[in-house]
Amino acid sequence: MSPVNLTSLGANQLKNTTSGEMVEIGSLWQEQTVVLFFLRRFGCQVCRWMSAEVSKLEKVLKANGVALIGIGPEETGVKEFMDEGFFKSDIYIDEKKQCYKDLGFKRYNAVNVIPAAMGKKVREIASKASAEGIHGNFNGDLLQSGGMLIVAKGGEKVLLHFVQKSPADNISLEDITKALGISANVQAGEKPQCSEDVCTR
Numbered sequence: 001m002s003p004v005n006l007t008s009l010g011a012n013q014l015k016n017t018t019s020g021e022m023v024e025i026g027s028l029w030q031e032q033t034v035v036l037f038f039l040r041r042f043g044c045q046v047c048r049w050m051s052a053e054v055s056k057l058e059k060v061l062k063a064n065g066v067a068l069i070g071i072g073p074e075e076t077g078v079k080e081f082m083d084e085g086f087f088k089s090d091i092y093i094d095e096k097k098q099c100y101k102d103l104g105f106k107r108y109n110a111v112n113v114i115p116a117a118m119g120k121k122v123r124e125i126a127s128k129a130s131a132e133g134i135h136g137n138f139n140g141d142l143l144q145s146g147g148m149l150i151v152a153k154g155g156e157k158v159l160l161h162f163v164q165k166s167p168a169d170n171i172s173l174e175d176i177t178k179a180l181g182i183s184a185n186v187q188a189g190e191k192p193q194c195s196e197d198v199c200t201r
Contacts, residue, residue, distance in 0.1 A: 002104065006155045009102050014071065014092035017078055023092075025099060029151040033159070034067045035176065037087075038094075038105060038146035040167060042077030045136030047146070048086045050170045052134065055088035057173055060184040065153075073097050076140035086134070100144060104163050108143040147171075150179050 010026025028034050037054055039047045051070065058068050070091040072078060082091060094100060148171050150160040160179035162171045177184045 004103065004149065004158045004161055006151065006158065009099060010155060012094070012098045012102065013096070014094055014099070015075075017075075017082065017091045017093060025092075025094075026155060028067065028069055029153065029155050031153065032065055032067050033153045033180065034069055034151055035061060035180075036149045036151070037068070037070050038100065038103070038148060039070060039072045040144050040146045040164070041074075041140045041142065042072050042081040043137040043139045044167075045134060046168055048081070048084075048134050048136060049132070051081075051087040052132075053170070053173065054176070055086070057176060057184055058088040060177075060182065061180075064180070064182045066180060066182075071099065073100055073144045073146075074141055077137070097144070100146070103147065103149060103161065105145050105147050106163075108145070148176075150176070 006026070006029075010024060010029075012025050013022050014025050014028075015022055025036075028036070035054075035057075037051070039051065041047055054068065061068050068089040070087045070089060072081075072091065072093050074095070074097075075093050078091065078093065081087070145164040145167065147164050147169075148160065148162040149158065151157075152159055160171070160176070162175075164170075173184065
C-alpha cells in the first residue's frame with residue numbers, strides 16, 4: 001500500500017452536512033488527532049452497523065482529545081442516516097470522492113460487485129444488525145468501498161490507514177484504540193451474520 005501523502009490529501013474539500021460549509025480535510029487534523037471513518041454508503045446496512053460500533057468510542061476519544069468524524073461519498077441517504085442516529089459525531093461529504101481515490105478505496109464495477117457481495121466475509125454481517133433494529137436500503141452508489149484513516153494532531157503522521165478488501169471489512173475497536181495508544185472499556189458487538197445481498201441493503 002502506498003504511503004498517504006497528507007499534504008495533497010489535506011487540500012481536498014469536504015462539505016459539512018450540518019452547516020453546508022466547504023472545508024479542507026487537512027483542517028480536521030490541524031488542532032487534534034482525528035479518526036476519519038469513510039463509509040461506503042449511508043443506506044448500507046453494514047455501514048450503519050459499523051457506524052454504531054465505532055460510535056461506542058466517541059466519548060473516550062473525546063476525553064483523550066481525539067475527534068471522530070464520518071465521511072460519505074455522496075449526500076444520498078445522509079439525512080435519514082443522521083436522523084436515525086447511527087453515528088455519534090460530525091459527518092462530511094466528499095462530493096468529488098477525491099479522498100476515496102487518494103486513499104485507495106476501490107470502486108467495484110457491474111462485474112466484480114456481485115462476487116464481492118456474495119463473499120463469505122459479507123455473509124457474516126447482517127442478521128445481528130437486523131436483530132439490533134438496524135436496516136438499510138439500496139439508495140445511492142452501490143459500487144464504492146471505504147475504510148478508515150487516523151491522523152495525528154497537526155498532520156504529524158498517519159497512525160492507521162485501513163482499506164476495505166470486501167464490503168464487510170471493518171477495523172476492530174481494539175485496533176483503533178491501539179493505534180491511538182489509549183485504552184477504552186467498551187463492548188464491541190458481535191459481527192452479525194448475513195447473506196451478501198442482505199448486507200448491501
